Amino acid sequence: MYKKEKLILVKNAIANVIRGGATALVAIALPPFLTRLMSPSAFGAWVLILQLSAFVGYLDFGIQTAVGRFVAHANERGDTEHRDRIVNTSLAVLSLTCLVCILATAIAAFLLPRFFSQLPSSLVADTRVAFVLVASSLAIGLPASVINGIFVGLQRNEIPAATIGGSRIFSAVLLILVIRQGGNLRQMAVAVALVNLATYLIQYIIFRRMAPRARLSPRLVSRKTSRELFDYCWSLTIWSFAMLLITGLDITLVGHFQFGAVAYYAVAASLVTFIAGLQNAVFNALIPATAVLHARGDPAELGRIMIVATRYGAFLLLLTGLPIIILARNVLTLWVGSAYAAHGVRLLQVLVAANIIRLSATPYVVTLIGAGQQKLLVVTPILEGFSNLLVSVAAGYFLGAMGVALGTLLGSFIGVGGNFFYNMRRTTSLKFRISDYLRDGLLRPSVCAIPVVALVLILHGFPHTSLLLLWISATLALLTTVACLWHWGLSDREREKLRPQQVLALAARGFDADR
Numbered sequence: 001m002y003k004k005e006k007l008i009l010v011k012n013a014i015a016n017v018i019r020g021g022a023t024a025l026v027a028i029a030l031p032p033f034l035t036r037l038m039s040p041s042a043f044g045a046w047v048l049i050l051q052l053s054a055f056v057g058y059l060d061f062g063i064q065t066a067v068g069r070f071v072a073h074a075n076e077r078g079d080t081e082h083r084d085r086i087v088n089t090s091l092a093v094l095s096l097t098c099l100v101c102i103l104a105t106a107i108a109a110f111l112l113p114r115f116f117s118q119l120p121s122s123l124v125a126d127t128r129v130a131f132v133l134v135a136s137s138l139a140i141g142l143p144a145s146v147i148n149g150i151f152v153g154l155q156r157n158e159i160p161a162a163t164i165g166g167s168r169i170f171s172a173v174l175l176i177l178v179i180r181q182g183g184n185l186r187q188m189a190v191a192v193a194l195v196n197l198a199t200y201l202i203q204y205i206i207f208r209r210m211a212p213r214a215r216l217s218p219r220l221v222s223r224k225t226s227r228e229l230f231d232y233c234w235s236l237t238i239w240s241f242a243m244l245l246i247t248g249l250d251i252t253l254v255g256h257f258q259f260g261a262v263a264y265y266a267v268a269a270s271l272v273t274f275i276a277g278l279q280n281a282v283f284n285a286l287i288p289a290t291a292v293l294h295a296r297g298d299p300a301e302l303g304r305i306m307i308v309a310t311r312y313g314a315f316l317l318l319l320t321g322l323p324i325i326i327l328a329r330n331v332l333t334l335w336v337g338s339a340y341a342a343h344g345v346r347l348l349q350v351l352v353a354a355n356i357i358r359l360s361a362t363p364y365v366v367t368l369i370g371a372g373q374q375k376l377l378v379v380t381p382i383l384e385g386f387s388n389l390l391v392s393v394a395a396g397y398f399l400g401a402m403g404v405a406l407g408t409l410l411g412s413f414i415g416v417g418g419n420f421f422y423n424m425r426r427t428t429s430l431k432f433r434i435s436d437y438l439r440d441g442l443l444r445p446s447v448c449a450i451p452v453v454a455l456v457l458i459l460h461g462f463p464h465t466s467l468l469l470l471w472i473s474a475t476l477a478l479l480t481t482v483a484c485l486w487h488w489g490l491s492d493r494e495r496e497k498l499r500p501q502q503v504l505a506l507a508a509r510g511f512d513a514d515r
Helices: 003-037 041-060 063-077 080-115 121-153 158-180 185-210 225-246 250-257 258-285 286-296 298-325 327-334 339-360 362-370 380-400 402-428 434-461 469-487 492-498 499-512
Strands: none
Touching: 003 041, 003 158, 003 327, 003 402, 041 080, 041 185, 041 225, 041 250, 041 258, 063 080, 063 121, 063 225, 063 286, 063 362, 080 225, 080 250, 121 158, 121 185, 158 185, 225 250, 225 362, 225 402, 225 434, 250 258, 250 380, 250 402, 258 298, 258 327, 258 362, 258 402, 286 298, 286 362, 298 327, 298 362, 298 434, 327 339, 339 402, 362 402, 362 499, 380 402, 380 469, 402 434, 434 469
8 A cells, every 4th residue: 555545544544443432432431320320220221212223223224335435436436427326326215214214213112112011111101202203313314324425435534533423422411411400211312313413414514515516416316326336235234234133132132031131231232332333443444445455456455454454453352352351340340330240240241252253353344345345244244143133032031131142142153253164265356365364363462462361360369469569460461462462463564664763764754754
C-alpha cells in the first residue's frame, strides 16, 4: 500500500475506534446507573426492548456495507454514474423496508406478552409502547444508513464516528436524567427515539454540504442496479441472519425461558458488547481499503494485510478479554454490585470466551467483504447460527440463561472451524497460506499473553500477597510480555520500523514534508 493510503487507513481505523469507543463507553458507563436506579424486572424489560428493537438493524440486508464498498470501488475507477445508481437504488430498497418494519413492530408489540409470559403485568403496557417508539425510530434509520455507507466509501469514517458516537453518549446521558427524575420505560423510549431522529437529520445535512453535487433522484433507481445489489448482498443478508441467530436472540431467549435472569445476562452481555464493538470498529476500516486493493488486482497484498490485521486483532481480544475472564467476579462487583456479580460471573466468563474465539475471524471476514468474496460467508455462519440456536433453545429449556450462553460458546467453535476447513480453502482473491495465518495471526499473540495470564492465575490463588511482592511480580510479568511481544509478536519488518533510528528518520522526513 502507498504511504497516503496507509495514513487514510489509520485515520479511518482511529475514527472507527472512536465510534466503537463511544459504544463501549455507553456499554460500560450506563449499566451501573440503570441497575442501581431501576428494579431488576424493569431493567430486564428495558434490555428486552433494546434487543427486540435491534432486530430492525438486521434488515438492512448488508446494503450499508455494499454502499461503502461500491462507492470506494466506483471512485477508484471514476465511474460516478454507477455510484449514484447504487446510492439511489439502496435508498429506495431501504425506504420500503422501513415501512414494512414499522408495521411489523406494531404487530409484535401486540403479541409481546404471549412470548414473554413471565413479564410482570405492571410492565406490559409500558414495554409495548416503548418497544414501538424505539423500533420505529431505528426503522427510519434504515434508509438513513445509506448516507453512512457513502461516508465510509469516501473514506471519511470520522463523520459517522462523530455523529453516531456522539448520539449514543447523548442518549445515555438523557436516559440517566430520565431515570433519576423517576421516569418510566415510555419516557426512556421517547428520549432514545428523539436522539435517533436528530442524528439522521444531522447526517443528512452534513452529506448535502459535503457533496452538493450528489444526485438523489428516483430516476436513478434501476432494476439492473437492484440485481447487482442483490448479487452482492444476498450472502451478506444470510450472514446477517446468522449473526442474528448468534448474538441477536440470546437475551430474547433468556427472557422467554428465565425472565428473572435477563438483567444479569444483559450486564454480562454489555461487557461482551465492549469487546465486540472495539474489534469491529477497528477492522471495518479495512473494507474500503481492501476494495481498492482488489480493484488493482493485488491478492498477495490482501493476504498479507489480512494476516497482519488478524495478529493485531488477537492482541486486542486477549488484552480486553482475558482480564475480564480471570477477574470476572471482581469486575462485576466493582462495576454493578455484588448482587449482579453473584448471578452473572459464570455467564460473563462463558460469553467473553465465546466471543474471543468468534471475533478472532473478524479481519478475515471484513477482508473478504472488501474483496467482493462475501459469498463465501454463507455456509459457515449458517452452521454457527443454527448450532448456536439449537443448543441455546435445548440447553436454555433446562439450564435457563447458562444454557443460552453455552450455545454461544459451542457455536463459536463451529464458526472458526468452518473458516479453517471450508472457507479458507476456497478463498481465491486473497493469497495466503493457512499455516501462516495460524502461526503469524493467532499463535504469536497467544504466546505473548502467557506471562500476564500466569501472573493473574498465581495471584488469584494467593490473594494475601504482599504489596511489594505484587509490584515485583507485575513488573516481571510486564517486562516478560514486552520481550515476548518484541521477539514473537512482531515481524522482522515491524521490529525494524520500530528501532529508534528508524523512528527518528521517519519523524525527520515527516518534518521536512511539513516544511
